[in-house]
Amino acid sequence: MTTDSAAAAEHWFLRNGLPYVLRPGTLVRRVWSRSAPALVAFAVVMASSILVVAVTGKHTIDIDGSPTRTEWFVLFVVVLVLPVAAAAGWLTNRIESTGRRRAASTVAVAVAILGALLGGPSALIFVDLAFDAVVIAVILLCTATGLGAILGWAARMTLTNLASIGALMLRALPVMLLTVLVFFNSPVWTMVSTISRARLWLALLFLFTIAAVFLVSNTLSRVRPILEPDAKRPEDANALAGTPFERLPDRPRRVPLSRPERFNVVYVVALSQVVQVLTVAIATGLIFCVFGLILISPELLAAWTGGGPSDGQFLGMTLPVPEALIQITMFLTALTFMYLAARAVSDAEYRGQFLDPLLDGVRQTLVARDRYRTYTARN
Structure with missing residues (x-):
């Protein structure tokens, strides 16, 4: 294996979400260039803050129930900033040249600093610069520890399992019909309009933890057999055709995985399922939010909550959306996540469409890991 081949092998493991397979010290190399996608995405967010401050003259987004033309433009920017940032990060990730990725990281940090000087979440420049420094440090740390590779893989x-997500969305229809009863239940609206946002976040965290335990426990039972030394199959080697490991020598039994490697495998499989189920739950919540904006009038909202509609707060922004509607959307999203998590654990069709192909990919990656370990042990 040449130097270029070794670099290709390392890149292959990072793209497949198994950074802890690599030799010690590999993750801390080329951190600046490998962080380019996340840094570019962050730069897009900071650039949008420059635009918001230039248009509104304020560092906070405070839009009441009757937005002006300028405020509608700000809402448009808020809605598009995350998709645009994700697209910019994806395009940056397609850059093969290390030099170009390094240049992209440098330009992205420069834009982020400019965003702190001309925009940012605070009117105090030193606060915005400190915010920039913390975010950039977290991005570099995630890259150096391999967490960024795992999140990117998830x-x-x-994205590659959007068809499975569509099928899972269809499975969410029963709970959507059930939550209609919650959505049109005045005591629930009274509850969500009365409790504080902090208490609601605690309740959502509690529900999310229960559902995540379902998924992780199921993942452990499904992943544990393929981690055993005798779990290799003869056909697994054929899956490595066209990869940097195609011509490397193999061994009949798997090298026992270290504790970080075992954690890495379980974590990526569990995280992939959590992200998929959470994506469907959030989409379902947004459907109810739009449904509420269309259907619920101020008079009906006042009758349900016992008071007039108040502009909602979310992530520090004041939006022309009733606070009660934001709160019940968050609550219904959590309920949908719990239902789908339990369904994913028990649904054989879901396992056949999504989990089994995912485990086959992990099995292939572990065969590549064995060959990589065999090669590095000799060199």
Whole structure:
């Protein structure tokens, strides 16, 4: 294996979400260039803050129930900034040249600093610069520890399994019909309009934890057999055709995985399922939010909540959406996530469409890991 081949092998493991397979010290190399996609995405967000401050003259987004033309433009920017940032990061990730990725990282940091000087979440420049420094440090740390590679792999798996997500969306229809009863239940609206946002976040965290335990426990039972030394199959080697490991020598039994490697495998499979189920739950919540904006009038909202509609707060922004509607959307999203998590654990069709192909990919990656370990042990 040449130097270029070794670099290709390392890149292959990073793209497949198994950074802890690599030799010690590999993850801390080329951190600046490997961080380019996340840094570019962050730069897009900071550039949007420059635009918002230039248009509104304020560092906070505060839009009441009757937006002006300028405020509608700001809402348009808020809605588009995350998709545009994700697209910019994806395009940056397609850059093969290390030099160009390094240049992209440098330009992205420069734009982020400019965003702190001309925009940012605070009117105090030193606060915005400190915010920039913390975010950039977290991005570099995630890259150096391999967490960024795992999150990137989970995002790519979610995009490549949009068909499975569509099927899972159809499975969410029963709970959507059930939550209609919750949505048109005045005591629930009274509850969500009365409790504080902090208490609601605690309740959502509690529900999310229960559902995540379902998925992780199921993942452990499904992944554990393929981690065993005798779990290799003869046909697994054929899956490596066209990869940097195609011509490397193999061994009949798997090298026992270290504890970080076992954690890595379980984590990527569980994270992929959580992200997929959460994506469907959020989409379902947004459907109810739009449905509420269309159907619920101020008079009906006042009758349900016992008070007049108030502009909602979300992520520090004041939006022309009733606070009660935002709160019940969050609540219904959590309920949908719990239902789909339990369904994913028990649904054989879901396992056949999504989980089994995912485990086959992990099995292939572990065969590549064995060959990589065999090669590095000799060199």
